[in-house]
Amino acid sequence: MLSKRSLLVTALGAAVMLGLPGPSRAQTAGGTVVIGSTQVPRHFNGAVQSGIATAMPSAQIFASPLRYDDNWNPKPYLAESWKVSPDGLSVTLNLVKNAVFHDGQPVTSEDVAFSIIAIKANHPFQTMLAAVDKVETPDPYTAVIKLSHPHPALLLAMSPALMPILPKHVYGDGQDIKTHPANLKPVGSGPFRLTEYKQGEFYTLEKFDRFFIKGRPKLDKIVVRLISDPNAMMVSAERGEVNIVPFVSGVRDIARLEKSPNLTVTDKGFAGIGPLNWLAFNTKKKPLDDVRVRQAIGFAANRDFIIDKLMGGKATASTGPIAPGSLLEEKKVETYKFDLAKATKLLDEAGLKPDAEGTRATLTIDYIPGADEQQRNIAEYLRSQLKKVGLKIEVRAASDFPTWAQRVANHDFDLTMDTVFNWGDPVIGVDRTYLTSNIRKGIIWSNTQQYSNPKVDEILAKAATETSPEKRKALYSEFQKIVVSDAPIYFVNATPFYNAFSKGLSGLPTTIWGVMSPLDELYWATPPKT
Amino acid sequence: MSTLDPSLIVAAAPAALPAAKAASPTKAAFRQFLRSPSGVAGAAMLLVLVLGTLFGPLVYPVDPLDIAGLPFTPPSADALLGTDYLGRDILAGLIHGGRATLMVGAVAALITISIGVTVGALSGFFGGWIDSALVKIAEFFQVLPPLLFAMVLVTLFGQKLTTITLAIGAVSWTAAARLTRAEFMRLRDLDFIKASRAAGAGNAHLILRVVLPNALPPIIVSATLAIGVAILFEGGLSFLGLGDPNTMSWGLMIGQNRNYVLDAWWAVTFPGAAIFLAVLAISLVGDGVNDAVNPRLRRR
Numbered sequence: 009m010l011s012k013r014s015l016l017v018t019a020l021g022a023a024v025m026l027g028l029p030g031p032s033r034a035q036t037a038g039g040t041v042v043i044g045s046t047q048v049p050r051h052f053n054g055a056v057q058s059g060i061a062t063a064m065p066s067a068q069i070f071a072s073p074l075r076y077d078d079n080w081n082p083k084p085y086l087a088e089s090w091k092v093s094p095d096g097l098s099v100t101l102n103l104v105k106n107a108v109f110h111d112g113q114p115v116t117s118e119d120v121a122f123s124i125i126a127i128k129a130n131h132p133f134q135t136m137l138a139a140v141d142k143v144e145t146p147d148p149y150t151a152v153i154k155l156s157h158p159h160p161a162l163l164l165a166m167s168p169a170l171m172p173i174l175p176k177h178v179y180g181d182g183q184d185i186k187t188h189p190a191n192l193k194p195v196g197s198g199p200f201r202l203t204e205y206k207q208g209e210f211y212t213l214e215k216f217d218r219f220f221i222k223g224r225p226k227l228d229k230i231v232v233r234l235i236s237d238p239n240a241m242m243v244s245a246e247r248g249e250v251n252i253v254p255f256v257s258g259v260r261d262i263a264r265l266e267k268s269p270n271l272t273v274t275d276k277g278f279a280g281i282g283p284l285n286w287l288a289f290n291t292k293k294k295p296l297d298d299v300r301v302r303q304a305i306g307f308a309a310n311r312d313f314i315i316d317k318l319m320g321g322k323a324t325a326s327t328g329p330i331a332p333g334s335l336l337e338e339k340k341v342e343t344y345k346f347d348l349a350k351a352t353k354l355l356d357e358a359g360l361k362p363d364a365e366g367t368r369a370t371l372t373i374d375y376i377p378g379a380d381e382q383q384r385n386i387a388e389y390l391r392s393q394l395k396k397v398g399l400k401i402e403v404r405a406a407s408d409f410p411t412w413a414q415r416v417a418n419h420d421f422d423l424t425m426d427t428v429f430n431w432g433d434p435v436i437g438v439d440r441t442y443l444t445s446n447i448r449k450g451i452i453w454s455n456t457q458q459y460s461n462p463k464v465d466e467i468l469a470k471a472a473t474e475t476s477p478e479k480r481k482a483l484y485s486e487f488q489k490i491v492v493s494d495a496p497i498y499f500v501n502a503t504p505f506y507n508a509f510s511k512g513l514s515g516l517p518t519t520i521w522g523v524m525s526p527l528d529e530l531y532w533a534t535p536p537k538t
Numbered sequence: 539m540s541t542l543d544p545s546l547i548v549a550a551a552p553a554a555l556p557a558a559k560a561a562s563p564t565k566a567a568f569r570q571f572l573r574s575p576s577g578v579a580g581a582a583m584l585l586v587l588v589l590g591t592l593f594g595p596l597v598y599p600v601d602p603l604d605i606a607g608l609p610f611t612p613p614s615a616d617a618l619l620g621t622d623y624l625g626r627d628i629l630a631g632l633i634h635g636g637r638a639t640l641m642v643g644a645v646a647a648l649i650t651i652s653i654g655v656t657v658g659a660l661s662g663f664f665g666g667w668i669d670s671a672l673v674k675i676a677e678f679f680q681v682l683p684p685l686l687f688a689m690v691l692v693t694l695f696g697q698k699l700t701t702i703t704l705a706i707g708a709v710s711w712t713a714a715a716r717l718t719r720a721e722f723m724r725l726r727d728l729d730f731i732k733a734s735r736a737a738g739a740g741n742a743h744l745i746l747r748v749v750l751p752n753a754l755p756p757i758i759v760s761a762t763l764a765i766g767v768a769i770l771f772e773g774g775l776s777f778l779g780l781g782d783p784n785t786m787s788w789g790l791m792i793g794q795n796r797n798y799v800l801d802a803w804w805a806v807t808f809p810g811a812a813i814f815l816a817v818l819a820i821s822l823v824g825d826g827v828n829d830a831v832n833p834r835l836r837r838r
Contacts, residue, residue: 260801317609318624377779380797388783389624392605403783407693 039532040229041513043523044241044250048208048234051191054172055123056130058431060255060281063169063524065232068213069110070172070196071220073101073120074163075526078276078519080335082163085526086115086173086197086220096158096475103149107220109175110201115220117145122176124153126185136165136436139473158473160480161433169280169524170431173197199225199528209234219528226515226531245271248536251510254523257503259320259381265508273508277522282331282430282437283503285323285382287373287390290421291496292458295360295369302495304354305423306344308397309390313346315501318385323501328488329438331430332502333520336481338488344498351397360398368398374415374424377406382503383425390423417452427503428453432520434484435472442491443468459496512536570830577826583819587812591640594633602630602786610802620804622795628808631791636812638787639769642703643816646768649707651761654714655750661715662722663745669719676712684709685774692780699782706771714760721753755831762824766817773813788813 047061054066073087082090087101107115121143128137139159144152153162165171175197178190185191194202197220200213213230233250235241242261244250246268256262256273266273287309289296296302315323327344330337360368373390375383384405391401401423406412415421431437440446440453444460464487471483492499507523509516515529571577600606606617606627613620619628661672679687691705725731726749734748769789775781776789777796788809795805 260798384783385624388603389605391784392601392603392624392626395604405697405779405783407697407780 036531036533037223037226038228039535040231041227041251041527041530041532042249043230043232043252043254044235044244045232045254046234046236046238046241047255048236049211052194052202052205053174053185053188053191054169055127055174056186056191058132060524064254065202065211065213066172066194067168067198067521067524067526068200068230069194069198069202070168070174071107071115071198071526072168072171072173073103073166075168076164076280076520078279080279080520082166085168086120087166090163092163092475096160096473097155099153099155099162101151101153103151104220105149107197108218109178109197110195110216111175111178112218113175113177114148115173115175115197116148117143117151118148119173119176120151121145122180123171123174124151126174126179127171130185131170133170133431133436135439135472136161136170158475159435160475160477161435161472164433165436167280167432167521168198168526169521170436199526200230221528225526225528227527230527245508248510251513251536252523253508256506256508257379257382259322259504262322262504262506263320265506268508270511271508272511272513272516273506274516274518275504275506276518277507277516277520278505279331279333280432280520280522280524281505282334282432283427283505284326284329284331284430284499285386285425285427285501285503286326287386287498287500288416288424288426288457289496289498290419290423290457292419293422295358296371296422298358299495300354300358301360301369302498303344303493304351304358304397305390305394305399306351306495306498307347307354308351308394308399309344309498309500310346310393311344311500314386314389318389319381319501319504322506323504326499326502328492328499329441329497330434330484330488334430334432336434336484338485340485341489341492344495348396355397355399362398366398367400370400370402371422372402372404374404374406374412374421376412376425376427377408379427382427382501386500387425413452416456417450417454419449419456419458426456434468434487439468439472442487442496457496459491459494461490461494464490464494510536567827567830571826574826574829576822577829580819580822580824580826583815584823587636587816587819588640591633591636595637598630598633600627600630602626602634603784604630606630610798612802613804619808620802622791622802622805623798628791628805631786632788632808632812635786635788635791635809636816638699638785639772639789639813640816642699642706642772642787643765643769643820646703646706646710646771647761647764649704650711650764650768651714651757653707653711654760655718655757657711658715658718658720659722659745659750659753662719663726663741663749665723672715673719676715679709680712682709685771688771688775689778689780692775697780697782699785699787702772702775702780702782703768705775706768710764710767710771714757714764717756717760718753721756722749725749725752758831759824759828762820762827766820766824769813769817769820788816 049061049065052065052069054062071086074082075085077083086103086107088104089102091100124140124143128140139155139157141154141156175195178195179185179188199216199219201216203212203214205211210231210233215225215228242264245253245265248270265271289302291297311325315325324332326332328338328341355368362368373387375387387403391403394401416424428441429437441455442459442464443455444465446455447458448454467483467487471480474480474483512532512534514533515531517523517525517527519525605625607621607625609623609625611617611621617627621627657672661669687709688705692702695701731748734744773789773792776793779793781790781793791809792806799806
């Protein structure tokens with residue numbers, strides 16, 4: 009949903025990136041950008057912490073083996089080239105020779121090996137590097153990743169957001185990496201170095217002069233202001249006190265920023281995260297253990313109404329477990345197009361007879377507190393909507409996130425709204441929701457639906473190790489069709505995430521990882537008036 | 539001692555007040571109340587609100603939780619007072635929600651007064667260590683910010699209308715307790731009480747039949763005002779997102795719609811006005827009652 013103006017700006021930016029002679033050569037470097045963020049990072053080490061709060065600064069401070077363009081193509085970063093062996097069991101990275109850490113030490117294969125093992129041991133995404141057996145370092149600029157089975161998701165796992173290369177000489181001192189003091193005073197090899205952090209207020213990233221890509225980063229400084237009040241954030245953006253607002257998801261906030269003459273608003277830059285907003289069923293609880301009841305709820309809900317009317321048309325419909333924008337998304341699945349008659353028929357078949365008041369069953373619905381438009385409003389909508397087919401829904405409010413997470417993680421729910429990220433490759437962010445082996449009580453965002461289908465387990469296991477992209481796509485396509493028809497989840501929409509940029513900024517981060525990718529190409533084409 | 543029937547003294551007690559004239563005190567108070575224009579206006583408003591919420595649902599049987607139209611429909615022929623962010627009918631919300639709001643107000647005020655009067659009566663009547671202990675307990679509740687305390691209770695025990703009502707009652711009884719205690723301390727040493735005691739009246743009899751009726755006028759006023767406070771409290775809790783999402787109330791309407799005030803002013807303005815009018819009406823009635831039961835005013 010790029011406006012014409014922003015398309016022009018992006019095109020201009022692209023022209024400059026390609027090294028075409030631009031008219032404003034003199035204005036391509038220097039300057040400061042202020043980012044406003046509601047996300048307060050616990051620390052800056054993306055190797056041991058997932059989530060956008062850490063990933064954004066971590067991608068600036070640490071370099072990673074690969075980076076991605078806006079079409080899922082891997083690009084050289086710390087690895088100037090890479091090679092996957094024909095059997096898929098080893099991946100060789102040839103590192104650039106001029107990369108140094110912020111303290112001047114060179115980046116070598118030792119650091120890469122150390123980091124991969126550290127991430128495997130500490131990162132919350134356990135499936136991401138589970139296949140890695142060891143990393144061999146035949147010379148300082150070659151790292152060979154040895155796998156126990158082919159693992160095509162590995163290339164995506166080498167993204168800036170997921171695989172920051174840590175300096176072994178700092179982190180290899182025997183302390184626990186999760187609580188390492190360097191997590192708050194990070195030393196990386198990325199385009200920016202952290203120079204100041206005032207807990208909960210702001211952090212400052214300054215240009216690293218010896219960054220290994222010549223002429224980058226273009227900016228001198230990035231200041232990230234942590235603004236917890238969304239309204240204050242909007243005002244700051246409109247007044248130009250903040251130049252970038254990432255991860256805006258409120259429909260009204262988006263509309264408001266779009267109206268501002270000083271800002272460009274885009275929904276590009278989130279394909280990697282693949283954020284999905286859905287209605288999950290407790291498939292072990294009566295009457296939801298009957299697939300017909302779950303399907304009936306899908307047919308009774310009107311996805312078009314939710315997206316067009318409740319979300320003001322700002323969200324994208326999602327019909328399956330893989331997010332729109334992923335190359336693996338299968339569109340040809342049962343979409344559960346709104347059909348009350350069909351819903352009623354399915355409920356009848358399932359043996360849910362209406363009582364004297366027309367009620368067939370009474371169910372509860374939970375939602376994640378704090379995200380009204382994506383969660384609470386839909387829960388309330390469903391209460392009204394499902395009444396039409398005789399399902400009485402009671403909305404259970406949770407006063408805070410842990411309350412909700414505890415209920416859902418402990419399978420103490422009937423229906424719940426939920427938001428789960430794909431994180432690029434199904435192996436990283438999708439499988440966890442459907443694998444029988446991931447039904448783990450007490451862990452949020454595991455298979456809390458308790459969905460179990462041996463066929464799905466089998467397909468996912470096969471797809472995780474399938475090296476042929478076509479065969480892999482076919483496997484995931486089958487997986488999506490089965491899951492959608494088994495309906496452990498009614499898929500509603502992709503969470504609308506938008507980034508707002510001050511006009512005058514060029515080289516915008518519109519790749520699949522957006523601002524969770526190095527901002528080394530960003531610059532002021534038209535510097536702001538001061 | 540046995541020759542005197544204590545109940546005679548009870549009957550005589552109100553008569554001991556200088557205000558008593560030929561007519562019964564209740565009738566006199568009622569007449570005095572009718573003489574206060576603001577009190578009558580308040581009572582009339584309140585009557586309209588109560589009748590509206592009692593019989594409105596019969597006249598306008600739209601479910602306030604149902605989606606009746608498109609979201610953010612402005613007041614028009616389709617929806618007289620417009621719809622909210624989900625498309626729920628605001629008029630239905632006002633009519634049905636008023637029932638819950640007024641009910642919460644009344645029940646919470648009842649709880650407030652029950653606890654307050656019990657605690658106040660015991661500590662004021664007995665004094666001594668009972669007084670010290672109860673005052674300590676009351677102080678404990680008093681130093682906690684009431685809204686914050688209520689939020690904690692609702693968070694702990696769930697966002698249900700009953701929990702909310704109980705929480706409001708639990709946090710706001712101290713004022714009534716202090717008032718009752720002061721009245722009891724003032725009254726317990728008066729001659730007619732002593733006489734009653736001398737006639738052999740037991741403590742329970744003295745508290746319930748002798749002192750309490752005489753302490754009642756200020757308590758009635760405070761009870762009336764407590765309803766208004768409880769309604770505001772419910773609004774406040776809902777505003778902070780701690781309303782009962784399954785029961786429409788005026789507070790819930792404001793709380794849920796406040797984020798959309800720039801898109802749909804009607805969704806917050808009407809319930810806001812309803813709360814304003816209800817609390818105003820109750821305050822006016824409270825003032826009227828205060829005037830009516832105040833002996834000094836009654837003689838004018």
